[in-house]
Amino acid sequence: MKRIAHVYINGAFVAPHGTEIFTLINPVTNQKTGEVVLGDETDARAAIAAAKQAFKTFSATTREERIAYLQALKQAVSKREKELVDVMVAEYGGTLQFCRMSVQYTISNFDAMINTLQQFGFERTMGQSVVRLEPVGVAGIITPWNASNGFICSKLATAIAAGCTVVIKPSELSAAQTELITECFHEAGLPKGVINIVNGLGSVVGAEITRHPDIAKISFTGSTLVGKTIARAAVDTMKRVTLELGGKSPNIILADADLQQAIPMAVSGAYMNNGQACIAPTRLLVPENKLEEVNALAKAAVQEVIVGDPADERTNVGPMVSQKQYERVQQYISTGVEEGATLLAGGTGKPEGLEAGNFVKATIFTNVRNDMRIAQEEIFGPVLSIIPYKTEEEAIAIANDTTYGLAAYISSGSEERARQVAARIDAGRICINGFSHDPQAPFGGFKQSGIGREYGVYGLEAYLEPKAILG
Ligand code: NAD
Numbered sequence: 001m002k003r004i005a006h007v008y009i010n011g012a013f014v015a016p017h018g019t020e021i022f023t024l025i026n027p028v029t030n031q032k033t034g035e036v037v038l039g040d041e042t043d044a045r046a047a048i049a050a051a052k053q054a055f056k057t058f059s060a061t062t063r064e065e066r067i068a069y070l071q072a073l074k075q076a077v078s079k080r081e082k083e084l085v086d087v088m089v090a091e092y093g094g095t096l097q098f099c100r101m102s103v104q105y106t107i108s109n110f111d112a113m114i115n116t117l118q119q120f121g122f123e124r125t126m127g128q129s130v131v132r133l134e135p136v137g138v139a140g141i142i143t144p145w146n147a148s149n150g151f152i153c154s155k156l157a158t159a160i161a162a163g164c165t166v167v168i169k170p171s172e173l174s175a176a177q178t179e180l181i182t183e184c185f186h187e188a189g190l191p192k193g194v195i196n197i198v199n200g201l202g203s204v205v206g207a208e209i210t211r212h213p214d215i216a217k218i219s220f221t222g223s224t225l226v227g228k229t230i231a232r233a234a235v236d237t238m239k240r241v242t243l244e245l246g247g248k249s250p251n252i253i254l255a256d257a258d259l260q261q262a263i264p265m266a267v268s269g270a271y272m273n274n275g276q277a278c279i280a281p282t283r284l285l286v287p288e289n290k291l292e293e294v295n296a297l298a299k300a301a302v303q304e305v306i307v308g309d310p311a312d313e314r315t316n317v318g319p320m321v322s323q324k325q326y327e328r329v330q331q332y333i334s335t336g337v338e339e340g341a342t343l344l345a346g347g348t349g350k351p352e353g354l355e356a357g358n359f360v361k362a363t364i365f366t367n368v369r370n371d372m373r374i375a376q377e378e379i380f381g382p383v384l385s386i387i388p389y390k391t392e393e394e395a396i397a398i399a400n401d402t403t404y405g406l407a408a409y410i411s412s413g414s415e416e417r418a419r420q421v422a423a424r425i426d427a428g429r430i431c432i433n434g435f436s437h438d439p440q441a442p443f444g445g446f447k448q449s450g451i452g453r454e455y456g457v458y459g460l461e462a463y464l465e466p467k468a469i470l471g
Pocket of ligand 1: 144146171172203205206221243245378
C-alpha cells in the first residue's frame with residue numbers, strides 16, 4: 001500500500017506539518033490503494049516563504065539561463081514518460097490511449113515555451129517610452145485531477161520562462177501523479193525554492209495560497225464554482241488571476257458536412273478522457289432535416305465505443321475518477337430522461353461486468369433542447385447531447401446560448417464557410433473539421449469559462465508586469 005508523507009519545499013522532500021490523511025482509491029475497483037498525508041496552512045506558508053526568497057535571484061536570471069532550466073525540466077520529465085503514463089492510468093482511470101497522448105503534450109509544453117521565450121521581447125519601445133516586462137512575483141498554481149501533470153507542467157514552464165517562482169497545489173486526487181512529477185522536478189536541479197509543491201485540500205492549502213499577500217498571481221485550472229471563489233478571495237490582495245474553468249462546448253455540424261466522418265468523430269470527441277475534459281464537445285448541433293441520419297450514425301458509432309479497463313489498449317472510456325463523480329453523472333442522466341430528451345444509447349447504471357468500478361455507460365441523448373439542464377450544465381462524464389437546429393443562424397444562436405465559452409468545433413465541406421461561422425462563435429478556441437492542438441496559440445475561455453489565456457506569448461505575458469519608463 002502506497003503512503004505519501006512529504007511535501008516539497010525549498011528543494012527538499014519534507015514531512016508535512018499537516019496530519020490529515022486522505023485515502024487513495026482505485027476507480028476501477030473502488031479498493032484503497034494508499035494514503036497521503038495532506039499539507040496544511042503552515043506548509044503552504046513555508047512553501048510561499050521559500051518561493052519568495054528564491055524569487056530575489058531567480059527573477060534576475062537571463063533568458064539563456066531560463067531556457068537551460070526548461071531544457072533540464074524537459075529532460076527529467078521525458079526520462080520518466082512511461083511511468084507518467086502508467087500512474088495516470090492507475091490513479092484516476094484515464095485510458096492508455098488518452099494518457100499516452102496527454103504525457104506527450106505534457107513534455108511538449110517545455111519545448112513550446114522555449115520557443116516562445118527565444119523570440120519574446122522583454123523590453124519594447126512604445127511611444128516615447130521604454131516598456132520592460134518584469135516577472136510578477138511568486139505564482140500560486142492550483143490544478144485539477146483530470147490531466148494533473150499536464151496542467152502543472154504547462155503552468156510551471158510559463159512561470160519559469162517569466163522568471164517567477166512557484167507554489168503548486170495539485171488536486172488531492174492526484175497524489176501519486178504528483179509524487180512522480182515532483183521527483184522529475186527535483187532531478188532537474190533548479191535552484192532551491194523555485195519550485196515548491198504542497199499536497200492538500202483546496203479549502204486549506206488552496207485557500208491559503210489564495211489569501212497570502214506574498215503570492216502575486218494565481219494560475220488556476222478547475223471548476224467555474226471554485227474559480228469564482230478564488231477570484232473573490234484573490235481581490236483582497238489584488239492578485240493577478242488566470243482562470244481556466246469549465247465548458248459546455250458546441251460541435252456544430254453544418255449542412256454541407258460529411259456526416260459519415262463528422263458524427264463518429266463527434267461521439268469519440270465527447271468521450272475524450274472518459275468525458276472528463278473541459279474542452280469536450282458535449283453539445284452536438286445538427287441540421288434538423290438530417291437528425292434521423294445523425295441518430296443512426298451516432299448509434300452505430302457508440303456501439304464501437306469500448307468502456308472498461310483503462311489499462312487495456314482498446315478501451316475508449318474508463319471509469320469516473322471517484323464514486324462522487326459517478327453519482328453526479330448518474331444524476332444528470334436521470335435528469336435528461338426527466339426533461340424529456342430521447343435516450344439514444346446508454347442510460348443509468350453500470351455496464352455489465354463493470355459493477356465494481358465507477359463506470360458509466362457511454363450515453364447519448366437526442367432531441368435535446370438547449371434550455372435543458374443536460375445542455376447547459378457541465379456533466380463531466382461520457383454523456384453527449386444531440387440538439388437539432390433549423391437554420392445556420394439558429395445554430396450560431398444555440399452555440400452561443402451558454403454561460404460557458406471555452407471551446408467550439410465546426411464541421412463543414414467548405415473551410416471558408418466554417419471560418420465565417422467561427423467568427424461568430426463566443427469561444428476561446430475553435431477547431432475546424434476535427435480536433436487539433438497548438439501549444440503556441442492562446443488557450444482560455446470567453447464568459448464563465450475563465451479569465452486570461454495560457455500558452456505562447458499570451459500565456460507568458462500573464463506572468464509579467466509591464467513597467468513603462470518615461471523620459
Ligand atoms: P475543482 O474546481 O473542484 O478543483 C480544482 C482545484 O482547486 C483542486 O486542486 C482543488 O483542491 C482546488 N480547490 C478547491 N477548492 C478550493 C478553494 N476554495 N480555494 C483554492 N483551491 C481550491 O475541479 P476538479 O473537480 O478538480 O476538476 C474538474 C473541473 O476542472 C471541471 O469543471 C473542468 O471543466 C475544469 N477544467 C478546466 C480546464 C480548462 O483548461 N479550462 C481544464 C481541465 C479541467
